[in-house]
Amino acid sequence: MSAVPLPSTFPRRGTFSDNPDIYAENIRAVCAQRDRWLGYGLKAGPADRSVAEGAVAQLYRLSGFDEPDFHWVPSPRAAATFIASRHLARTTTLPTASIEVDASIATLLSDSRHRMDRIIERRHIEWPREHRWSEANGRNDVRARSIVARGTPTEAALAGISPDPIVDRTVRKSLHTSLFDGVAVAIRTTTPRPFGSITWYGQQEAHRVAYYDIFRHFGLLSFGREDCELLDIQSALVESTGWWWAFENIAVMCERPTAVHVEPLPDSLHGEVRLHNSIEPALKFGDGSAVHVLSGTVVPSWVIHDPTVERITVERNVEVRRSAIERIGWDSYLDQAGLRLVDTDDDPGNPGCTLQLFATPAGWGGEGRILLAVNGSRERDGERRRYGLRVPGAFASAVDAAGWTYGLAGADYAQLLRRT
Structure with a gap:
């Protein structure tokens, strides 16, 4: 899946142009590639079975195993059921050849990543010294990290930050947050039991594959033939399928979701x-x-279809409880739950708004308080959302509780011109 480099914008040293405007355009092209990979990770609909099976068969062969038979399932939950019914999962007392298959493929891919990482770490690009990403640069390194962390990729490029940290942050870390920490973790909640084997996440492996492919795609460096072949195989899997599992003589393949909704x-x-x-x-x-x-x-x-005060009261997960309250609306929830108001005061960090401190319901467990405040910035629809925060039960002052959420004493919080 390698692409032809653009020679007019990539000088001989294997990096982008020193011209700030051209360099910023190069980085915008990187972001466009990142979004393409994100699209693969979020894609819904039937898998491309022939492509996926061909890629997995190649991995079996490269790991020293015969091509497997393929069994397709509609979901990871169905995969867990099938794996258990066929007794394919590992046991601690009876080693099987299936352990060798998944472990060998995992080692093959891991070794490839390590080789590519070493190439990236060793490469020395000619870049203006004051902005070069290097541990030897002391304060400049700290400044570069701050710019990459707090600015957009284009802002980092215009500040002269070298491409490597930008690619790492805007490709690998961004896709990991969206696809692995987000989608893959959510899908994992649907499975009733462990799989007993290494799981490959197919389309949600994009954060790993895209990072190395973008270095290659833009001609920033060259990887070995074997690693390029493995990148192509993994790219095909990202583009074609959902999760999959390798066992002796059989690979269990999962269809992609039928619907994925994000914001x-x-x-x-x-x-x-x-x-x-x-x-x-x-x-x-x-x-x-x-x-x-x-x-x-x-x-x-029930949080989406029928949130009630009774369900919220007995819910032990703080984030689920917060989400359910926000579905009802804090004002409505406080009214229905009949919570006792402990204190109310003007919000010194948010002029024109009020802070309210309530006692928590007995069913929430432990003594505590709820601080109801108004967001310091507007939402996309122009509104300023009211939200509740759990604070320690020792607080009797709404201003003191608000200060605590910012790591400040109430008296110090009262001196703020405006919070965000």
């Missing part, structure tokens, strides 16, 4: 997204298995 991560600088659907499951598979997710938080279906 941009708030204040995202690198294109991160999170699962979200306030009406129906954010993730659905062909066999009916599904995951409800609100703003990145996996929740039970």
Whole structure:
């Protein structure tokens, strides 16, 4: 899946142009490639079975095993059931050849990544010294890290930061947040039991594959023939299939989801997204298995379809409880739950807004307080959201509780001109 480099913008030293405007355009091209990989990781619909099976068969052969038979399932939940029914999972007392298959493939891919990492770490690019990404640069290194962490990729490019840290942050870390920490972790909640084997995440492996492929795609460096072949195989799997598992003589292959719903991560600088659907499951598979997710938080279906004060009171997961309250609305929840108001005061960090401190319901467990405040910045729709924060039960002052959330004493918080 390698692409032809663009020779007019990539000088002989294997990096981007020193011209700030051209370099910024190079980085925007990197972001476009990242978004292409993100699209693969979020793609819904039938797998390309022939491509996926061909790629897995190649991995078996390269690891020294015969090509397997293939068994397709509609979801990871169905895969777990099939693996258990066929007794394919590992046991601690009876080693089998299946251990050798998945471990050998994992070692093959891991060794390849290590080789490519060493090539990236060893490469010395000619870049303006004051901005070069190097541990030897002391304060400049700290400054570079700060710019990459807090600015957009284009801003980092215009500041003269070398391409390697930008690619790492805006490709590998961004895709890992969106696809692995977000989608893959949510899908994992649908499986009733461990698989007993290494899981490959197919389309959600994009964060690993895209990072190395972008170095190759833009001609920033060259990898060995074997590693390029493995990159092509992994690229094919990202583009063609969902999760899969390797066993002796059989590979269990999972279809992609039938629906994936996401929204941009708030204040995202690198294109991160999170699962979200306030009406129906954010993730659905062909066999009916599904995951409800609100703003990145996996929740039970009742949070979306029938949130009640009674259910909220007995819910032990803090994030699920918060999501359910926000579905009802804090004002409505406080009214229905009949919480005792402990203190109210003007918000010194948010002029014109009020802080309210309530006692928590007995069913929440432990003594505590709820601080109800108004967001310092507006949402995308222009509104300023009210939200509740759990604070220690020792607070009797709403201002003191608000200061605590910022690591400040109440008296210091009262001196703020405006919080965000």
